[in-house]
Amino acid sequence: MTGPTRSLRTWSIADAGRRRLNEYEIVTKKFHYHFGRQPAPFDLDPDSPINQWYLRHREGSPVQADSWEEFSDPAQLNYRRYIALQHDREIYAERVVDRFEALDHDAGLDPAWVAVLGRVYLPARFALHVLQITSLYVGQLAPSAAITNASFFQAADELRALQWIAYRAKSLSLSHGPDLADSTVARRVWEQDPAWQPARELLENLLLAYDWAEAFTALDLVVKPAFDALFKQAFAALATANRDELTAQLLHESGVDSGRGQDWTGALARYILAARPGNREHILGWESRWQPRVTRAIDALAGTFGAAPAPADAASVRQTVDQATTQFRNSWLTAVPAT
Amino acid sequence: MSDWHDVATLDDLWEGDVAEVAVGPDTILLAHLPGRQVRAYQGICPHSEYSLAGGDLDGDVLTCTGHLWEFDLRTGEGVNPSNCRLYEYPVRLSGEQIAVSVPTDGRPHYNRCRG
Amino acid sequence: MPKLSRSDWYDLARDMNWTFGYVNEADVFPEELSGTGRVPPEAWLAWDEPYKISYREYVHNQVTKDTTTYSLKNAVGRSKLFDQLDPGWKSVVVAHYGAIAMPEYLASFGEARMGRFGRAAAWRNTATFGTLDEVRHGQIQTFFPYGLLGKEPRGDWALKAFHTNNWITLAVRHLFDDMFVANDALSVAIQLTFTLETGFTNLQFLGMAADAIDVGDLEFGSLISSIQTDEARHAQQGEPTIKVLIDNGHKEYGQFLVDHMFWRAWRAFALLTGLSMDYYTPLDSRKMSFKEFIQDWVVKQFADQFRDYGLDFPWYWDEFINELDWYHHAIHTVVWNYRPSVWWNSDAGVSPKERQWLEEKYPGWNRAFGKHWDVLTENVRTGNLAETFPETLPVACNLCQLPIVRAAGVLAGAHTDPAPLRHVHNGRVYQFCSEPCRWIFTRRPERFAGHKSITDRLWTGDINPPNIGGVLAYMGLSEAEHGVDADNYAWANGKH
Known part of the structure; x- marks a missing residue:
């Protein structure tokens, strides 16, 4: 039998120098062979549209690093671990829902509070959907598989949050009226309610951020942290104040995903800032371009919190959001000294 | 009394590797943990005598394939179940060479625990 | 369990x-x-x-x-199972990992393309799971x-292959970049999920899993069948997409996308599955020939499906059917002749018993291909191994990137002229293995x-020196x- 004469102990092209690669590294490192490839990333005509798209928005991004492969997701999630983790989290979420359903929780909610849910919480699935598909965009344009995969998992997290809202919409409609489960009603709020318009303007524009690093900055460093704070902290607190502990707990549970999201996006931001001196200016430039729109969006939505039976004033909501986003911003910005 | 035995080199045992070596009647588990830390323990699971070198090492924790008993190889302590620890041999690193000290008392060197 | 079932709320999660x-x-x-602009947004x-x-x-x-x-x-992994596998089967596995692992990962880009640029929220959600x-x-x-x-x-090639310019890598990379990495969302749905996954891979994975279990490769068999269950689910994005396209009067475009990719998928299958089924898999474990397999699964079942949507057979259908008799045999010969240039061990698969099987499954095989193997057999027996390696390189098709084997087509009675087909574009001459490849281009x-x-x-001097040694080095081997x-x-x- 003629066979190979040597055996290999690790990938020949991802040798870590006598260190055994862990499972995450084995299935993540050096997967984006096409990044920076000459004459074009993909084996079609170099001038074909998608080659040009990647050359412009990925290879041609103003944000650059010598080796994107050095960045790792701090949670080191590969598919298998992501799924195992979320399997457990969904079991937890199901138990939360079970517990409140056994108490016939929805029936006891104040109709005035349900109106707030219908105006703020249920239409949020449009916003989450934009975050979901923008994560898929960042994933497909990212320069390394570590970024791609983390971003894809994040997209799935948004779909998870969105589906629980859809579940709640239907569930609430059973005791509080079919409008709550009427798609045209939710769409009308999203398209026409003044409280949602700055958010809608922001999120529609987010879909046009095509430079991958701008999309990452806008989505993961500016827009998502603010929306997550608004819903998963401020609105969750409002739900608790209005005796809607089910909504509060589902939002907190979704907040666990957001925390994991900030771990990797914060780590990537730190990596980017440290990778090249010029990167800071681009990231901060994009941040300052997107921040005013985010502020307007949060302000408009915060104004709706006052309509709850146990209301929260807009200023305190803004403060909650500011505090959370500032803390996150400090975690990546001040960690890397400017040069 | 005990004797030092050269059992492997760092080229044989990469960081993240476990391996089984024999010194006389002793079956020894070698483990190279993150941070150039090499440890040596009894090679056979104290539970039901599976070879520990066939287990899965994740960071510092080794899971035996027999019945999924887990051990912290930084200390030799059982993680699950926690009331069980591995017999540990002293290890010496000189350059690339890994040496293990095995007592010359003629006795077996392993702990046993019941599930 | 939460009281509502999925169907109670599902529509509310796709109404965005x-x-x-x-x-x-x-x-x-x-x-x-x-790629969705042909159809009005509301449609x-x-x-x-x-x-x-x-x-x-x-x-x-x-x-x-x-x-x-x-x-x-x-x-x-703890057993000796892998060591005991048939060497030809090991080649199947090693070839598969090198050619398919990275494209599968890249397919997440195609899914994410649909997940972002698909024109309906339902589609984008489905593609999120596909990703x-x-x-x-x-x-x-x-x-x-x-x-x-x-x-x-050589399992190393699962990661390494796409970092190289190996000729097999070039062929599969060109195909998959065309199909889903550098493709628009609509075309990905029709070309990846409908044409390739529904038409070919679902079937191939089922067949391969069964073969794997038969030869005793439990690991590979379980892997492949597990993957197949996912593919069967997300492949279903193709059907609604083609339906919307056809319902809105764009059947012709849908037909074009199917015709384009059906041929390319056939080429890839001939290379990867054709060789595996008819030459590498041990004789005892072969349940059907590659041709029978394609006839049963692709020709009957898939073709029925695309006709259900009002699509026609691709215009080159006769040529495709005709190729079932000879094309992959010709490619097999090239792969074996140039065996140092691939990362797996090519299994000639032409022991007397195997030749008998080939002649039975492909009447005329001996006449068209047997003579070539007679010469090789003789060279091996007389110790003239050097004679079994060719000195010149075949010409690759500018579309499928596989060697042009029209000469074998002439021997098989399918072609009258062994010369490559040509096309001149902007002053450059392109060569093709077949009319469909030229047509796609x-x-x-x-x-x-x-x-x-x-x-x-x-x-053009990219490969230096321009000889076999230079080529092998260029290919990353x-x-x-x-x-x-x-x-x-x-x-x-005669020892087999």
């Missing part, structure tokens, strides 16, 4: 379609990435995935699948060969023209990695 008010919808769905709201799944169900199902597949791998699926398939099909590295170092030359085949690279005859020529010496 709205009219853009602050930006131009065309900018949100640029045609080069979306896409009819897009309805046949198979529905929630995130909860997804993670619960997938964790079970992963647990089963990885546990089996761990158990098999995760393909990350799974890329990772599991690199993790498994990584575990084999100690026993089978000439319909959209700007998509393909700037790419160089391995032959072009040889002629170290000497230890050069493929050899899988059976150490036992087939020629």
Whole structure:
């Protein structure tokens, strides 16, 4: 039998120098062979549209690093671990829902509070959907598989949050009226309610951020942290104040995903800032371009919190959001000294 | 009394590797943990005598394939179940060479625990 | 369990379609990435995935699948099972990992393309799960060969292959870049999920899994069948897409996309599955020939399906049917002749018994191909191994990137002229193996023209020195990695 004469102990092209690669590294490192490839990333005509798209928005991004492969997701999630983790989290979420359903929780909610849910919480699935598909965009344009995969998992997290809202919409409609489960009603709020318009303007524009690093900055460093704070902290607190502990707990549970999201996006931001001196200016430039729109969006939505039976004033909501986003911003910005 | 035995080199045992070596009647588990830390323990699971070198090492924790008993190889302590620890041999690193000290008392060197 | 079932709330999780008010919808769905512009935006709201799944169900199902597949791998990894496998079968596995692991991962880009640029929220949600699926398939099909590295170092090609310019890599990379990496969302749905996954891979994976179990490769068998269950689910994005296209009067375009990719998929299958089924898989484990397999699964079942949608057979159908008799035999001969240039050990698969089987399954095989193998057998028996290696290189097709084997087509009675087909575009001459390959190129030359085949690279000085040694080095093969005859020529010496 003629066979190979040597055996290999690790990938020949991802040798870590006598260190055994862990499972995450084995299935993540050096997967984006096409990044920076000459004459074009993909084996079609170099001038074909998608080659040009990647050359412009990925290879041609103003944000650059010598080796994107050095960045790792701090949670080191590969598919298998992501799924195992979320399997457990969904079991937890199901138990939360079970517990409140056994108490016939929805029936006891104040109709005035349900109106707030219908105006703020249920239409949020449009916003989450934009975050979901923008994560898929960042994933497909990212320069390394570590970024791609983390971003894809994040997209799935948004779909998870969105589906629980859809579940709640239907569930609430059973005791509080079919409008709550009427798609045209939710769409009308999203398209026409003044409280949602700055958010809608922001999120529609987010879909046009095509430079991958701008999309990452806008989505993961500016827009998502603010929306997550608004819903998963401020609105969750409002739900608790209005005796809607089910909504509060589902939002907190979704907040666990957001925390994991900030771990990797914060780590990537730190990596980017440290990778090249010029990167800071681009990231901060994009941040300052997107921040005013985010502020307007949060302000408009915060104004709706006052309509709850146990209301929260807009200023305190803004403060909650500011505090959370500032803390996150400090975690990546001040960690890397400017040069 | 005990004797030092050269059992492997760092080229044989990469960081993240476990391996089984024999010194006389002793079956020894070698483990190279993150941070150039090499440890040596009894090679056979104290539970039901599976070879520990066939287990899965994740960071510092080794899971035996027999019945999924887990051990912290930084200390030799059982993680699950926690009331069980591995017999540990002293290890010496000189350059690339890994040496293990095995007592010359003629006795077996392993702990046993019941599930 | 929560009281509502999925169907109670599912529609509310896919109703996120709205009219853009602050930006131009065309900018949100640029045609080069979306490809959906032929159909009016509101018509896409009819897009309805046949198979529905929630995130909860997804993670619960997938964790079970992963647990089963990885546990089996761990158990098999500790056994001697892999060592005992037939050498030809090992070649199947090694070829598969190198050619398929990375494309599976890249398919997550195609899914994410649909997940962002698909024109309906339902489609984008379905593609979000598809994205995760393909990350799974890329990772599991690199993790498994990584575990084999100690026993089978060429498992290294699961990660390495796409970093090289190996000729097989060039062929599969060109195909998959065309199909889903550098393709728009609409075309990905029709070309990847409908044409390839529904038409070919579902069937191939079923067949391969059965063969794997038959030869005793439990690890590979369980891996492949686990992947197949995901593919069967997300492949269903093709049907609603083609339906919307046809319902809105664009059957012709749908037909074009199917015709384009059906031929390319056939080429890839002839290479990867044709050789595996008819030459590499041990004779005792062959349940049907590659031709029978394609006839049963692709010709009957898939063709019925696309005719159900009002699509026609591709215009080159007769040529395709005709090729079932000879094309993959010709490619097999080239792969074996140039065995040092591939990362697996090519299994000649032409022992007397195997030849008898080939003649039975492909009447006329002896006349068209047997003579060539007679000469090789004689060379091996008389110790003239050097004579079994060709001195010149075949010419690669500028579309499928595979060697042009029209001369074998002449022997098989399919062609009258062995010369490559030609096309001149902007002053450059392109060569093709077949009319469909030429047709695909000439319909959209700007998509393909700037790419160089391995032959072009040889002629334009990219490969130095321009001889066999230079080519092998260019292809990324170290000497230890050069493929050899899988059976150490036992087939020629009558010892098989």
